[in-house]
Amino acid sequence: MIYFDNVSKLYNDGRSAALQEVTFQVDPKEFVSIVGHSGAGKTTLLKMIIAEDKPSHGQVFFESLDIHQIPRGKLPRYRRKIGTVFQDFKLLPNKTAYENIAFAMEANGRTDEEILENVPQALALVDLDDKAWNFPNELSGGEKQRVAIARAIVNQPDIIVADEPTGNLDPIATYEVVQILRKINDLGTTVIMTTHNKGVIDELGRRVITMDEGRVVRDDANGKYIL
Amino acid sequence: MLTGIKRVARAGFIGFWRNAYVSLASVFVICVALFVIGSTMFIDQLLTVSLKNLQAKVDINVYFVPNAQQTEIDAIRNAVAALPDVSSVTYTSREEALAIYRDRNKNDEIAMQALAELDDNPLGANLAIQANQTSQYESIARYLEEKRDQASAQNPVIDDVNYNQNREAIDTLTKIIATVEQASLVVMLVLILAAIMITFNTIRLAIYTAREEISIMRLVGASNMFIRGPFMLQGAMYGIIAGIIALLIFYPAMVWLGPHTESFFEFNLYNYFISNFTYIFGILLGSGIVLGLISSILAVARYLRT
Numbered sequence: 170m171i172y173f174d175n176v177s178k179l180y181n182d183g184r185s186a187a188l189q190e191v192t193f194q195v196d197p198k199e200f201v202s203i204v205g206h207s208g209a210g211k212t213t214l215l216k217m218i219i220a221e222d223k224p225s226h227g228q229v230f231f232e233s234l235d236i237h238q239i240p241r242g243k244l245p246r247y248r249r250k251i252g253t254v255f256q257d258f259k260l261l262p263n264k265t266a267y268e269n270i271a272f273a274m275e276a277n278g279r280t281d282e283e284i285l286e287n288v289p290q291a292l293a294l295v296d297l298d299d300k301a302w303n304f305p306n307e308l309s310g311g312e313k314q315r316v317a318i319a320r321a322i323v324n325q326p327d328i329i330v331a332d333e334p335t336g337n338l339d340p341i342a343t344y345e346v347v348q349i350l351r352k353i354n355d356l357g358t359t360v361i362m363t364t365h366n367k368g369v370i371d372e373l374g375r376r377v378i379t380m381d382e383g384r385v386v387r388d389d390a391n392g393k394y395i396l
Numbered sequence: 397m398l399t400g401i402k403r404v405a406r407a408g409f410i411g412f413w414r415n416a417y418v419s420l421a422s423v424f425v426i427c428v429a430l431f432v433i434g435s436t437m438f439i440d441q442l443l444t445v446s447l448k449n450l451q452a453k454v455d456i457n458v459y460f461v462p463n464a465q466q467t468e469i470d471a472i473r474n475a476v477a478a479l480p481d482v483s484s485v486t487y488t489s490r491e492e493a494l495a496i497y498r499d500r501n502k503n504d505e506i507a508m509q510a511l512a513e514l515d516d517n518p519l520g521a522n523l524a525i526q527a528n529q530t531s532q533y534e535s536i537a538r539y540l541e542e543k544r545d546q547a548s549a550q551n552p553v554i555d556d557v558n559y560n561q562n563r564e565a566i567d568t569l570t571k572i573i574a575t576v577e578q579a580s581l582v583v584m585l586v587l588i589l590a591a592i593m594i595t596f597n598t599i600r601l602a603i604y605t606a607r608e609e610i611s612i613m614r615l616v617g618a619s620n621m622f623i624r625g626p627f628m629l630q631g632a633m634y635g636i637i638a639g640i641i642a643l644l645i646f647y648p649a650m651v652w653l654g655p656h657t658e659s660f661f662e663f664n665l666y667n668y669f670i671s672n673f674t675y676i677f678g679i680l681l682g683s684g685i686v687l688g689l690i691s692s693i694l695a696v697a698r699y700l701r702t
Contacts, residue, residue: 219615221615245614245617245618245619245620246617247617248614248615248616248617249616249617253615253616259608259611259612259615260612261609261612261613262609263410263411263414263415263609272613272616272618273616273617275403275622276613276616276617276618276619276622277617278399278400280399281399320616324617
């Protein structure tokens, strides 16, 4: 589903590299965690998938599509196939939880009927029915992240990309978020997640890709957090 | 398509309302810009009218000798009126000239006595000639002087052409008018440009605060038009509201200024404001909308480029 083919990313100075000759594949319905120290290249990797960053060498494919050959005008359409979740939530501050989720559907050109039906479902999935009309600054960190996840899944994307989704959360909220991601994966959506959290990795018991200095150093099908 | 427009409109209105302070600041700045544009319009109008009034006071007078034949006077009068540079010719007959003289000197006993001593009316007929532009007086004067010189010495028709006496005043006035028109044009252009720059920068700052939002919208796959639309609508709304506020400020200002301009410039600004209300309303509202809209489009474009 996602295929990195010998991807390198050099910084502007041309010497230091964020990624070096990275090659791996993610199959449909997999739950892949990417671990590594800060600066190991995890976030750069995810940015390549959502076409926020370009490789210096190599190619990244989404199914048979070379992501970095997509014309700029078609990028919004491509991004709608991917749900994104970030450490800092990235919610629209002037919109309520409900509106944040609805916005992703509006941007996708969904009908009002679909929005009326699907947004409450997404809110129910992350257990936030009662906070639908709160603004982000009225929500806790864990609640904000659950809104972000609801927004990411509401368009039924093929894949969820989560960059340190538990990085700012306390242990209980972390547990809840991981449970939700696992549930989404069980329902058939591919999940790619970066994390620092050993507990999360060990609890999940899924595939783990370990990165160090821009290279893939381990790739275990039933991984543990080893650094 | 219709759903898209509806959503953009709703997002625009909600954005306007929820960012009330930013909206208020933008409206205020556009209002100031419109005030500059409106004042420029009014000042320009005042200048034009007062210059026209001044120009109307400049003329060349042709004095005929008292015993000139009426046919000869009429010939010159018609010839002058036919000149392309001449806008109007006013004929004053000998009798009228005398009546004006009597009226003007009715308290001057010596003048009245002197007049009574004379058997005949000592005054000749005269023409007051106005040109379309002050710069054209010279050629008209030259034409009249040629006419005078053509007539035979024994039988003169034109006694005097007073251009040479007025020449300096007319030349100075011509220069002042030209300079004032140019200078006011430059000052107005600079003011309007400054107003536009300030508006543009304020809206750019307003949208700068929304750059994070724009990047989030891009991440969830919103198309550029879908992101830009609400900001464009907000920009247009700033313009409409600012235009209405500017008019509401101009109205009492005009009521107050009207009599003052009437006495000073012989032109009532309030009457001008009322009789050209639709035009002024259109200019202010139109400039406001264009200012807000273009500023928004340019400011958002920055964050949509990459």
